[in-house]
Amino acid sequence: MVQLIVFLILAAVCVGSAIGMLTSKNAVYAALFLVLNFVVIAVFYLMLGAPFIAMVQITVYAGAIMVLFMFVIMLVGAEMFQEAGGLNSWQRPVALLMGFGLMVVTVLMIATSASPAPPRDLGVSAMEFGSPAQIGEVLYTNYIFPFELISFLLLAAMVGAVILTKTERKKRRVLRSLRNKN
Amino acid sequence: MNLADLTQMVLRPIGFLGLWASILLIVDLWIPKDRKTITGWLTLLGLASTAIVVAYTTGEDPVAMGGMVKADGFAYMLYYIFLLVAALTVLLSMSYIEKNNIERGEFYSLILFATIGMMGMAMANDMIVVFVALEVLSIPLYVLAGYLRGKAESEESAMKYFLLGAFASAFLVYGIALVFGATGTTNLEAISAAIEGGAANRAYLYGGIGLILVGLGFKVATVPFHMWTPDVYEGAPSVVTAFFSVGAKAGGFAALLRVLYVAFEPVTADWAPVIAILSALTMIFGNISAITQTSIKRMLAYSSIAHAGYILMAGVAGGQGALTDFAASAAAFYLVGYAFTNMGTWGIVMAVEKEANTNNEIASFAGLGKKRPMLAMAMVVLMLSLTGLPPTIGFVGKFYIFTAAIDAGYMWLALVGVVTSLISAYYYLRVIIVMYMQDGDVEADLPWTLSLAVGLTTIATFVFGVIPQSLLNIGNDLISGIF
Amino acid sequence: MSEVALIITEAAIKSGILLFVLLTAFAYTTFAERKIVAWLQVRHGPNRVGPLGLLQPAADGLKAIFKEEFMPAGADKKIFLMAPIITVIPALIIMAVMPIGPDVLIGSRLIRLAITDINVGLLYMLSVASIAVYGIVLAGWASNSKYSMMGGLRATAQMISYEIALGISMVGPVVLASSLSLKDIVVAQQNSVWYVVLQPIGCIIFFIAMLAEVNRAPFDMPEAEQELTAGYHTEYSGMGFSMFFMAEYIKMIAVSAMWISLFFGGYLGPFVQEIPVLGIVYFSLKVFLVLALMIWIRATMPRMRYDQLMAFGWKVLLPLSLVQVLITAAMVVFWAPV
Amino acid sequence: MLVPTSYFVILSAVLFTIGATGVLFRKNAIILFMSVELMLNAANLALVAFSREFGTLDGQIFVFFVMTVAAAEVAIGLALIVTIFRNRASIDVDDIHSLKG
Amino acid sequence: MFLQVLTATLTAVTFFPLLGVLVLLFVPNEREDTIRWIAIGTALITFVISLVMLGQYNAADPNMQLEVLLPWMNFGGGSTIGFHLGIDGISILLVLLTTFLIPLAMFGSWTGITERVKEYYIFFLLLEVGMIGVFLALDLFLFYVFWEFTLVPMYFLVGIWGGKQRMYAAIKFFLYTMAGSILMLLAIMWLGIHQGTFDVVELIAKGGIDPSTQRWLFLAFAAAFAIKVPMFPLHSWLPDAHVQAPTAGSVILAGVMLKLGTYGFVRFNLSMFPEASLHFAPLMATLAVIGIIYGAIVSYPQQDVKKLVAYSSVSHLGFVMLGLFALNEQGIQGAILQMVNHGISTGALFLLVGMVYERRHTRDMNEYGGLWTVMPVYGTLMLIVSLSSMGLPGLNGFVGEFTILLGAFGSEALGSNIYAIFAAAGVILAAIYMLTMFQKMFLGPVTNEKNKNLEDLNWRELVVIIPLLVLIFWIGLYPAPFFNLMGASVDQLTASLDAVTAVALR
CATH class of the missing domain: 1.20.5 (Single alpha-helices involved in coiled-coils or other helix-helix interfaces)
Known part of the structure; x- marks a missing residue:
């Protein structure tokens, strides 16, 4: 039960930060949102019995890849670029709608087909798994x-x-x- | 199994080439800046000796590394294609990179690395190898596409190629993840067994297959995942474009066919129609878009999309027992033909190109028939081969692949194939018209390495169009009963 | 009390103690630094507040708290405020996996002298350390100042570069102990010798890289006063500034602790098996010695030029550390595990 | 109680689609690139979740490879962005219009 | 075995021109006369070889003769593709026609072609290889290779040395013909897979394709051949190509290339799909008759002589098609003879038109008038050829058309005389437009100043025309040897067709 609550909270943070990344005007904010997202995912890895992967996730993704991103954003001043106009006015909502539609379809598909039972317990080996x-x-x-x-x-x-x-x-x-x- | 297994016989070709590429990187440091052609020749030597290694490796027990790889006849056949394409690319690039002041030894090493990636894809028997090899192939290509430093269009081309490539990889990985979720394994044969076992979650499985198709579809540029191709092909250095219009495509198809034929064989009936439709759309769209192009590079880009459609046609025939071999060898043969033809064509484009990415209009070929009759004749042969007219290897390839499709019961697809070939005749002929029937002051720059490459490919295009049996035999012998 | 509740209580108590110790240690490390440097330069150092100036850190803290927070014009407010916090948090949690003594029995309960011992402990420290970069680079960027920005970027480049050498030089002890858990590594040294004997090169590389990692002299380029007027924290004052300060010194302590755990037997020392509490003493002593060494270096070594610093990291340390790994691997394979 | 695998998969699907939408939606090459990274992470999450479900390490190993590849990709991608920036102070993919289409 | 194949008569007759091409490649561009002599010499030797072939041919044997068979390629499926050549009564006349017309056409373009001479003759020789190959090929794959291969040299001949609209005409020609042949390609592939062989002889012997499948196979093959013939309504490429092509190109185009289509009908459609042929006979005959009338009507108002001759081809080939789909002995024999006749007459017409065009550089009839007085020899020749073309008794055209009409009248397959009646009307129309043309150009006073001083034909031009004239009279007066050559083979073909007809009508 505790796990489920933690999961739900973190999932909310995770999705929230992803959307934050998507909508941030400023590239630095986008990168920070993404870092947050990655850290949360690392926590999920811990929950899923993958401590090694979780640590690598933080070291490689948050610690190296995103730092590099940040570095380049600042170096080239990319955060200053406002997306003038961006997509054509009608394209934006269409893209969003398509994305949302795809999401709903995928979620429904998985939700209806996959078994909602929790995975089996790994037993004694759980500590060593991963x-x-x-x-x-x-x-x-x-x-x-x-x-x-x-x-x-x-x-x-x-x-x-x-x-x-x-x-x-x-x-x-x-x-x-x-x-x-x- | 341990590290020592890395010396297993079947890994020797890829290992040998890898070693060569790495050593070449170091050796290159001692080669003086103005004599980088030496590196080129060393690269060719490496490719040739790898071919010999491949020849001596065939017939070994194909499965190695605990089922990670399966270097069977199909893989060997493709090795030869990759090595050939890489060798032609090196030959073409020697004068090209010198002319454009981008002469650096790493150029050749990157080509070798990409070739290693292709070889990995051809021998992949596990999704993980498919993915890693695909990236080993792609990353050098991103760099090569941006090799014309200081030329904006080259850098942009690299950027576009890169972004879409990464996007495609993400699809591929997610697809693999879903298939893994459905079957609990990433091994191609085990996936097939799991699907047959019936336990697989269908939603995951079909979602996974779909996403894998999208991912690989991007790599081989099938409609509707093709939009990057023209820009990238146009902006990249011509020699690199030549390389990835054949090599990367061949690698992508190798993986695609293997994944479809082996892993998803039990659900052939479900994916084959999708592939058929993709193939038809690709042929139709590629050929129709090519008609309006005025730049030869863009025209060839669309043409390469179209050809992806033809090769994809072999995909539908697979997964049906004995037919699979037939389809696989058809695809392999088509790729050989396409390799010769396309490399030769790009060689001629490079000869006419004054400086990188200039003089690329089809109109700039005007008068070539008068000024350089042999070169123009070569172009005619190559254009006919691209159209699929006898007596060229392009015709034999199309014949083979259409036969495979008809054999599998896809008459309508073959019909689309021939009709689109007809459409393609229109724009390939236009090149011939311009060369022979219009006057112009075209100048062609033909260093001997370039003429060697063009000559070899043209002769091969013609000779194997007339007597293809030796080539067919290689394919038939290597690819029999392996899927 | 249930087992779960017990574990949570234990962890909470240990965390509280660690936090307290770290904060105190931070305060007195700054004090120690000023004192030691003063001695080395034949001065007195702080000596007004309290006996021998021992209350100086408290005074500094009070001053920082009451000082006015200054927000530069054009700064990105949110990130400007967040940056010091992002810097401090990793510094505070990094020590969580550090064993400071052998297990002790309290009542019937075996207590580990570390908040937790996970099998990826070393990786944990590495990953937390890598997160710390954000605070610096964001501080530099958010300040909307050229010097801060330069400082931030330099710090980032430097930390990323030296992190590689740092990581690779860890591989030696890890291979020898065949574990990523710090505790296992320390215990392994108990059965063999201190790894500084087996890994002299690795030990030195780690030390150099860790100096760079925490931006200590002679690698304190990012905050070079002459060039950058103190680098990324130029625009910070009050609490913001002291938080950066705090993070830096806690990280010093953390990397020192790592170093001694990897190469100098951690809490090991005579009779530690018999009297576990001695472990804490040995540990603290060793950490203090390393800190003193770092301060000593600061007082005596000139600062490196930036390009030399980068070149040194990539062209000397990295290859060396790779060679070290090769040698270690060969050792393990051919002479059987030591 | 353990969280069912399908919850993680649904979460990963949501993240994946957000990432994909981002690629289609944004024009800034860097943010576009970050969206791709998000997609990869979504895939990783699914892989780890499945790995837990089946009790095998294959999924985790795959994630390990994906991360390595992603790191290499980032090196190249950012190098490209820096190069382009040097030449033309813009990374808006729409500004890249010396090529049509 | 390989050597045997290489030295076989049929291989020699097919590929000998390639030898000439090879020699030509090494002759410098400037030595134009040498080039011409080498090319014509090659063509003449090829003709001689074809005469040798005629000598070896046994007219009494209805089966394939002088066969050459070599396994060529195998795609790993069951069916092997063979290099299979052979000749029988249906193809021998057409081969001879080809080898006969080519040197004449080459000789005829001696002065007409002054640019890129070497390439011109190379393409011509390549064209010859392709056309002979089509007539001799007995393997569907091989046949298709030759079939498509003929397009390429012709495309260049029209596109490089043609008139003002040459590019348009060349592309139109190419795409039209290719459009048809790709459908045939599909059918070929289907046959190869489902019948297990690409060999025509085997396929005919095997038979047994069910009638409904036969129908679409028939249509697919017919698409290729009908465009090539060209049958109404697929003829629109023909006027363009003919008008734009250089003289020799037109000669070969009309004289030989159109026969590729009609030959294809006999060799493949009638032999391999008898049931379908029977089924579609009325349709094909109707189209043929429409073609006859339409061709004639459209010819009449043409001002451009070449265009007139081109449209008249549509009409003439309508006769051939009608004869073929009468599906009886007279019809088919007449059709085959008419193919030869048309080759000779129309070839001669184009050559003659070309000769005057070289002098005046126009083909507009209104530019001429009263030529007879200026060029009497030319006028006489033109008259004979025109008469032959419209089928005057005693000349070759009559024999062919008459036999065809006889066949059409007696045809069980068509089951009605109506086709023959309308076709006969076509003969009359032919007389009208031909004579009108002749009158406009040759009779009356010389109206155009420019025509006053035209020279009459020179010896070279006579050398080109006389052989044709000889044939015109020979066939017209004594056609028996020609019928003898094809008789046995046609008998065999009609016998099988009759069997099918009998079944169907029962």
């Missing part, structure tokens, strides 16, 4: 191939990010003169 040791065990045996594959992903992303942002001094000057011309 522990780093267990995760590691599975990760380095069954999932070793994708794990190795992802190293290429990270390498490529690293190389890519460097290539995209590294400017040679000379080129920069040319660019600036070009921009002045325009």
Whole structure:
């Protein structure tokens, strides 16, 4: 019962922050709402017996990804951009309506088809379920191939990010003169 | 199972290429700035030697890593396609990146990384590998699309590609999550078994299949998830566009076919009509939109959408026992044909392109027939192949794939296929008209690597259009009884 | 009383104590810093309020409370007010998983000398530490001031960069103890040796990275007075300012505690098995020594240039820490678990 | 009492649709991108919930991979945004109109 | 085996022109005369090879002869695609017609084509390969390959060397023909899958497609062929293409390419789908008759000579179609002979029109008048050819049309004489428009100053026309050898058709 109440409260916060992110004019606020959302989701992970994932969620998502977002928003001053007009006037409500409709349909579909019974108790192993040791065990045996594959992903992303942002001094000057011309 | 299993035979091709790509990154540091062509040749060497490794790996027990991967004949067939596409891309890019002052060794490494991703997709036997490999494929492509630094349209193209790619990934992941919720596993074969077992929650399952289709649909650019294609294709450097119009597409289809044929085989009757409709819409929309384009890059972009529709046609034939092999080899063969044809076409586009993304109007091809008869002739062959006219590989491919569709009982889809081919004739012919029947002062810049690539692809397009049996045999031998 | 109620009560009591201890420790760390630096510079330091100036922190606190809160023009009010709070909270909760002594028996109840011991303890500390960045970067942004902004951005970049080296240098002890629980790590050192012996490089890397992580000299770039007129908290005064101050010193304590737990046996010391309460003493002593070391460094080392700082983090610390992990892994594989 | 899995799934579906709507609704590339992250998180939540339901770790492992991928994507995405900004001080996708469509 | 195939007569006759293409590729662009001689030489040798083929052909054998069969490709489904060539009485005359007309047409364009000469002849030779291939192919896949392949060189011939509207005409031609053939492609694929083979001979022998399926297969094939023929109402591409094409292009287009369609009807529709053929015979015959009358009526008011000849083709091919769908021996024999006749007569007409066009660069009849006095030889030739075209007894056209009408009268399949009666009216109409044209151009005084000093035909032009003239008289006076060539095969075909008819009418 306690869990259910906690869930409902957190779910409200979670949805609220998501909507907050969606509607914030200011990108910094949007990012903060998202951080809140991620932290709440981390709490859900704890409730679902995934402490390791919960911690990674906070470290990676809240601690690294969103900080980077924030960093870039501030660096480029993106929070200043007001969306002038944005979508055409009729498109906005249509998009919202479609989104809402989709949501209702999905929720109804799941609600009517899935069993409302709580998942079975994991018993004695509940304490160890989702522990780093267990995760590691599975990760380095069954999932070793994708794990190795992802190293290429990270390498490529690293190389890519460097290539995209590294400017040679000379080129920069040319660019600036070009921009002045325009 | 442990780390040592990573040395299993079937993982050697992908491992070998991965090692090569990583070493190349380091080796490149010692290659002087003005001689990056060396890196290009090393890349080609890597691709060629990987092909040899693949050839020596075929026939091994395909399932490895506890069912994570299944490097069967289908995968090997696609490996060859990917390696071919990557090799052609490298060949095309040597002069291109030099001409446009974006010559950096990492360019080649990124191509290799993307190729690794494609190979991963081809051998995926678990949703997790599908997802990770898809990202390994996509991320280098995002970077490559924005490689023309300082050119706004290239950066925007990369941005659009990236945002839509990430959007698509999100759909894919959610779809996988729902399928996982329905079946309790991410292994393709286990999913199939679970569905057959009947315990699967249908709402989750169908929702999941739908979202996976959306996600992969974005990647391979089927209607209605295609809107990013023209902009991205137009803005990206031509050589990169060539790469992802074939390579990424092939990778996406590899995964799509595997997921459909293996995981969702028990519910074929439910998804096949959806695929059929998607395929029809894609063919119709792609071809009709291509008609009005004036830029050759945009025209080819829409044409590539259309071709996605044709390949998708093979999708409907699958999941039906013996037919599945037939459909899979049809798709593979079509991809080979499309690879040759499209790479060659982009090579010619690059030859006519003065500087990146200039001179891309179809009108700028005027007079090519007089000035560069051989090049124009090559373009004619390639255009005919794209249209699907004999005696080119494009025709054999279409014949194969339409036959598969008819075999599966989708006569109407085949009808849409041939009618849209007719429509496509209109805009492909326009290129020929402009080349031969209008005068202009076109200049084509053909460094020898570029002409080599164009020549090879054109000859392959023609020769395999006349005597395709050797290619067909490879496909038939590799892809039999695997799904 | 039911078991659940007991657990909750226990946790509440422990939290209360920890909070009190931390706040006091914070106050006296600032005092200690001023005193130690003064000694090192052959001055007297604060000595007016109370005997030897011992009541100075209280006076400072009172002053901060009554000082006028100043809101810069054009500042984003909500975030400006929120930033110090966001900074303080992680600092306060970070110590929750830190074992400060072995388990003690009170009555029939085995009490852990940590608020909780979770199997992802180390990750918990890392994740909470990573959240702390927000306060700084938001403070810098919300102040609507160039200097604050620069300070905030610098702090962010610095913390993100050094967090990686910090995280990787932790891997050594984790691998040796094969657990992410701090308690397990400490216990493992009981059975073997202090990991500083097995992990000298890791130990040093961690120390350097942790200095950067809490923006201490010589990595106190984000608040460099000469360049940025005190960085992200330039525009703060009164309680806002003291909250940043508080967070910084509590984080100092926290990372020091982490360091000693990972590499210097935490609460371990002679006879700690027999008399568990000794653990708390050893722990406090060690933490105090580390704090003193940090203050000493502040007093003696010159500040690094920003680009050098970043280059050092990425080009020296990170590769080194990776090498360290490799060596550790090889050690574990080839010489069997130590 | 444990919370039924379907509650979590419904929550995740709601978050997912909010994210998807955001992608269609917003024009600021950064916020658009954040919406995508929200979608990924919704998927993660569903995965973890299912993982709990089946008592297997597969879902959690998947989440782990998704997070890694997301991190890599963010690196690239933000690099792109920074690059574009350098050239043209705007990240409104509507401003990106040197390409039609 | 491969070598055997390579040296077989039929392979040689099909692919020999490619050898010429290969040689031409290495001749420099400037040496135009060399190019012309090589091309014409190649075409002539091809003609000689086709005569050798004629020598090897046994007219008494109704089956496929000189067959070449090589497995070509296998898609992994059951059906194998073979490289299968063969000849019988139905195709031999058309092959000969092709090899005969091509060198003449090439020779005829000696002075007409001065730009991009090399490419021109290359395309011409490629076209020859495609057309001969269509007539010889006995595998549906192979047939389709050749069928589509003919489009490409023709497209270029019209598009590059054509008149003012050439691009429009070229595209229209291409898309129209392709539109039909893709439907045929579907039917081919269906047959390959469901009948298990793409081989025409096997398919005919196998039969057994149920009648309702046969109907749509028939229609799909018919779509391709009817457009090519062209049958009313699918003819609208033809005037454009003919008018815009260069002279030699028109000759080949009218002389050979239209026959691809009618040949297709005989070879595939009648043989493979007899029941459906019977079912659709009245419809096809009706369309054919409408075509005859319509073609003639529209020809009459044309001012452009070429257009007139083009529309007259619609009319003439209507006769061919009528003959075919009479579904009896006379009808089909007459139709096949009429295909040859039309090739010769219309080919000659286009050549003649081209000759005067080269001199005056106009085809408007009103520009001419009284040419007879200026160019008597030309006038005589034109008269003979026109008469042949309208079917004057003693000339070739008469023999064909008369046989066809005979067939149509006696046709059980059509079951009514009404078709024949209307068709006969078409003969009269033909006389009207042909003679009107002749009168306008050649008779009366010379009205246009520009025409005063026109030169009469030179030796080269005579060399081109005389062989055609010889054939016109030969067929007109002694057609027996031609009928003999096709007799046995047509008998066999009609026998099977008769069986079906008998069943249906019982």
